[in-house]
Amino acid sequence: MEKSKQVLLAHGSGGKLSQELVRNMFVGELANEALCRMDDSACLDAGDGRLAFTTDSYVVSPIFFPGGNIGKLAVCGTVNDLSTSGATPKYLSLAMIIEEGLPFEDLSRVVQSIKATAEEAGVCIVTGDTKVVNRGKADKLFINTAGIGVVPRGVNISGVNAKPGDIVMLSGSIGDHGMAIMAQREGFTFSVPVESDCAPLNGLVAEMMKVSSNIHVLRDPTRGGLASTLNEIAAQSGVGIEIEESKVPVKDAVRSACELLGFDPLYVANEGKMIAIVAREDADKVLAALRNHRYGIDAAVIGEITAEHKNRVVLRTALGARRIVDMLSGELLPRIC
Amino acid sequence: MEKSKQVLLAHGSGGKLSQELVRNMFVGELANEALCRMDDSACLDAGDGRLAFTTDSYVVSPIFFPGGNIGKLAVCGTVNDLSTSGATPKYLSLAMIIEEGLPFEDLSRVVQSIKATAEEAGVCIVTGDTKVVNRGKADKLFINTAGIGVVPRGVNISGVNAKPGDIVMLSGSIGDHGMAIMAQREGFTFSVPVESDCAPLNGLVAEMMKVSSNIHVLRDPTRGGLASTLNEIAAQSGVGIEIEESKVPVKDAVRSACELLGFDPLYVANEGKMIAIVAREDADKVLAALRNHRYGIDAAVIGEITAEHKNRVVLRTALGARRIVDMLSGELLPRIC
Numbered sequence: 032m033e034k035s036k037q038v039l040l041a042h043g044s045g046g047k048l049s050q051e052l053v054r055n056m057f058v059g060e061l062a063n064e065a066l067c068r069m070d071d072s073a074c075l076d077a078g079d080g081r082l083a084f085t086t087d088s089y090v091v092s093p094i095f096f097p098g099g100n101i102g103k104l105a106v107c108g109t110v111n112d113l114s115t116s117g118a119t120p121k122y123l124s125l126a127m128i129i130e131e132g133l134p135f136e137d138l139s140r141v142v143q144s145i146k147a148t149a150e151e152a153g154v155c156i157v158t159g160d161t162k163v164v165n166r167g168k169a170d171k172l173f174i175n176t177a178g179i180g181v182v183p184r185g186v187n188i189s190g191v192n193a194k195p196g197d198i199v200m201l202s203g204s205i206g207d208h209g210m211a212i213m214a215q216r217e218g219f220t221f222s223v224p225v226e227s228d229c230a231p232l233n234g235l236v237a238e239m240m241k242v243s244s245n246i247h248v249l250r251d252p253t254r255g256g257l258a259s260t261l262n263e264i265a266a267q268s269g270v271g272i273e274i275e276e277s278k279v280p281v282k283d284a285v286r287s288a289c290e291l292l293g294f295d296p297l298y299v300a301n302e303g304k305m306i307a308i309v310a311r312e313d314a315d316k317v318l319a320a321l322r323n324h325r326y327g328i329d330a331a332v333i334g335e336i337t338a339e340h341k342n343r344v345v346l347r348t349a350l351g352a353r354r355i356v357d358m359l360s361g362e363l364l365p366r367i368c
Numbered sequence: 369m370e371k372s373k374q375v376l377l378a379h380g381s382g383g384k385l386s387q388e389l390v391r392n393m394f395v396g397e398l399a400n401e402a403l404c405r406m407d408d409s410a411c412l413d414a415g416d417g418r419l420a421f422t423t424d425s426y427v428v429s430p431i432f433f434p435g436g437n438i439g440k441l442a443v444c445g446t447v448n449d450l451s452t453s454g455a456t457p458k459y460l461s462l463a464m465i466i467e468e469g470l471p472f473e474d475l476s477r478v479v480q481s482i483k484a485t486a487e488e489a490g491v492c493i494v495t496g497d498t499k500v501v502n503r504g505k506a507d508k509l510f511i512n513t514a515g516i517g518v519v520p521r522g523v524n525i526s527g528v529n530a531k532p533g534d535i536v537m538l539s540g541s542i543g544d545h546g547m548a549i550m551a552q553r554e555g556f557t558f559s560v561p562v563e564s565d566c567a568p569l570n571g572l573v574a575e576m577m578k579v580s581s582n583i584h585v586l587r588d589p590t591r592g593g594l595a596s597t598l599n600e601i602a603a604q605s606g607v608g609i610e611i612e613e614s615k616v617p618v619k620d621a622v623r624s625a626c627e628l629l630g631f632d633p634l635y636v637a638n639e640g641k642m643i644a645i646v647a648r649e650d651a652d653k654v655l656a657a658l659r660n661h662r663y664g665i666d667a668a669v670i671g672e673i674t675a676e677h678k679n680r681v682v683l684r685t686a687l688g689a690r691r692i693v694d695m696l697s698g699e700l701l702p703r704i705c
Contacts, residue, residue, distance in 0.1 A: 037469050037470060043501070052498060053498060056472075056479055063492045065492065066492070073495040075458075084494060086514055087463065087497045088497055122410070122421055124422070124514045125394070129380070131375060131376060135373055135393075155403070156400070157402035159390070160424045162703075163378075163702070167504070169507070175425060175497075175512035365502060
C-alpha cells in the first residue's frame with residue numbers, strides 16, 4: 032500500500048498505523064529514555080522520588096454512553112495508565128476543548144462524573160484549562176487529562192519486563208466498552224444491554240501489588256483491544272505470548288453483538304480491564320487478589336509468555352489449532368475513547 | 369444579561385465569562401487547595417520535593433503564523449506557566465487531536481518546532497497521546513501539553529503574594545502575538561510586519577530569581593491580555609494595581625494595527641511576556657536582569673501595587689487622568705492560543 036501523505040482515521044486506531052505514526056513522527060523526533068520505553072506512563076526522577084506521568088485526550092462520540100461518559104472515561108483512562116507502572120495516582124490535570132453551543136447541562140453532568148470518579152480513585156484535579164472553539168470546529172467536547180503518580184521504591188513494572196514462563200492474566204471480560212459505544216452510536220438495542228466497563232483500576236492494582244512483588248507487566252487493553260496490547264508487550268519485551276481462546280472471558284451479550292456486527296472481541300476496546308503478566312510462582316496469589324476485588328470478579332489466566340515465536344501473539348483455538356493474532360490494522364471504531 | 373444555557377465563545381476568552389465558568393463549574397465542583405489558588409500551575413507535594421504541574425490545550429487558528437506555530441506555542445505556553453511558579457520546567461506531555469486529512473508535511477513542521485523549542489527550554493517530552501477525528505469534527509490540529517517542574521526549596525511565587533508598595537514590571541512590549549494572529553487570519557499586511565512574541569521564558573525567570581528572592585508574583589499575560597491578567601492578580605492578592613499608560617511598551621507596528629482594527633493592546637494576547645511583581649528594594653536588580661536577557665531587552669517598570677482600590681486595576685493615562693481597567697468582557701479574538 033502506498034504511504035499516505037495525510038493523516039488517516041486509522042492513524043488513531045491504536046493499531047499498526049498508530050504505532051507507525053508514533054514511532055516515526057513523535058518518538059523518532061523527540062527521543063529520550065522515558066519516551067522510548069513506549070509505556071503508557073513515563074517514569075521520571077523528580078526531587079528525591081520517582082514519578083509516573085501520563086496523558087490522554089478523549090474524543091469519544093457520543094459523549095454519553097451506557098456505563099459512563101467522556102468525563103468518567105477521562106479520569107479512568109489516566110488513572111489506569113498511571114496504575115500500569117505500579118504508581119499510586121495522585122494528581123490530575125483537566126483540559127477541556129468545548130464546541131460553542133454545548134449545553135451547560137451536559138457540561139455539568141460531565142463534571143459531576145469527573146468529580147465522582149476522581150473521588151472513587153482518590154485523585155485530586157489540581158490544574159486545568161478551558162478552550163472554546165467555534166461551532167463546527169470541534170465535536171461537542173474533547174477532554175485531556177494528564178496525571179502524576181508516585182512510584183513506590185523498588186517497583187519496576189513495565190512493558191519491557193515480560194519473561195518466558197510468566198503467566199498472563201486478565202481482570203475480566205473483553206469488548207464491553209467498544210460494543211457499548213457501538214450500540215449507542217448506531218441505535219442498536221440488545222436483549223441484554225451492553226454497558227461500558229469504564230472503571231478506575233488503581234484499587235485493583237494496589238491489591239495485586241500487596242500480594243506479589245513479581246508483577247512484571249501491567250497494561251490496560253484500550254484502543255486496539257487485547258490483541259493489539261499483547262502485541263505491543265510482545266514487541267517491547269522481545270518475547271512470544273500464547274493465549275487460549277476459550278479462557279478469554281467474553282460476556283454473552285458482547286459476543287452476540289460482535290457476531291451480529293462482524294467484530295472480533297479481541298480487537299474491541301476496553302476501559303476497565305487490566306492485563307497482568309506475573310511470575311509463575313505468584314500467579315495463584317495474584318489471581319485470588321484480582322477475583323476478590325469488585326473490578327476483578329471475572330479475572331482469569333488466559334495464557335503465558337514463551338521464548339518461542341518472539342514478538343508474536345499466538346492464539347490456541349478451542350479446537351486446538353494455533354493462529355497468529357496480529358495488531359489491529361486499519362480502524363475498527365473511530366473515536367472509541 | 370440573561371445567563372446563557374450554552375457555552376459561548378466568550379467562555380474561552382480569558383476574560384469575565386471564562387473566569388465565571390472556571391470558578392462556578394470546575395473549581396466549584398472539584399475544589400481542593402491547589403486548584404483553588406487559581407495560579408497558572410499547581411504546586412504539589414510529591415515524594416520529598418515540591419512540584420509544579422500545569423496544562424494547556426492549544427487550538428490556535430491558523431496553526432502557522434508569523435513568529436511561530438501551534439507546536440512552538442504548545443511548548444512555550446506550558447514552560448511559561450511552570451515558570452510563573454518559579455519552578456524549573458522538566459517534563460512535558462504532548463497530546464495531539466488531529467483532524468483526518470492533515471498533511472503529514474504540516475504535522476512534521478509542527479513536530480520540528482516542538483523539538484527545537486523543547487531543546488531551547490531544556491525540557492523533555494516524556495509521554496504522549498494521539499487521537500484522530502473524522503474530517504469536520506476538529507480543525508486541523510489541537511495540541512495539549514501538560515508540564516511538570518521542580519520548585520526550588522524556599523521559593524513561593526504565586527498570584528496571591530502581591531503586597532502594597534511592590535513594583536510591577538513587564539518583560540517587553542504587549543500585543544505582538546494577538547496582532548500577528550489577527551493579521552495572518554485576515555490576510556492583512558502592514559508596512560512593518562507584526563510577529564508573534566512566542567518564546568520560552570524559563571531562562572529569563574531563572575535570571576530574575578538569581579538576583580532576587582523577593583519576587584512575589586510572576587504571570588504571563590496570554591488570553592485576555594495584560595489588563596485581564598493584572599485584574600486576576602489584584603483579585604487573588606486583594607490589592608489594587610496602578611499602571612502608567614505611557615510606560616507600557618507597545619511596538620509602533622502593533623499600535624498602528626490595533627488602531628486600524630479597533631483593538632486595545634491592553635487586552636491583546638501575548639505569548640512571550642512576563643509580568644513580575646517584585647519587592648520595591650529589589651526592583652532595580654530585577655529590571656537589570658530582565659534587560660540583560662534576549663527576551664527582556666524592552667523590559668520596563670509599568671506601575672505599582674497599592675492598598676487603595678482593592679481588587680481593581682487603575683490606569684493613569686498620559687494626560688494624568690485615571691480610569692479603571694476591567695477584565696476583558698466578551699470575546700476579542702477567538703482561538704488566539
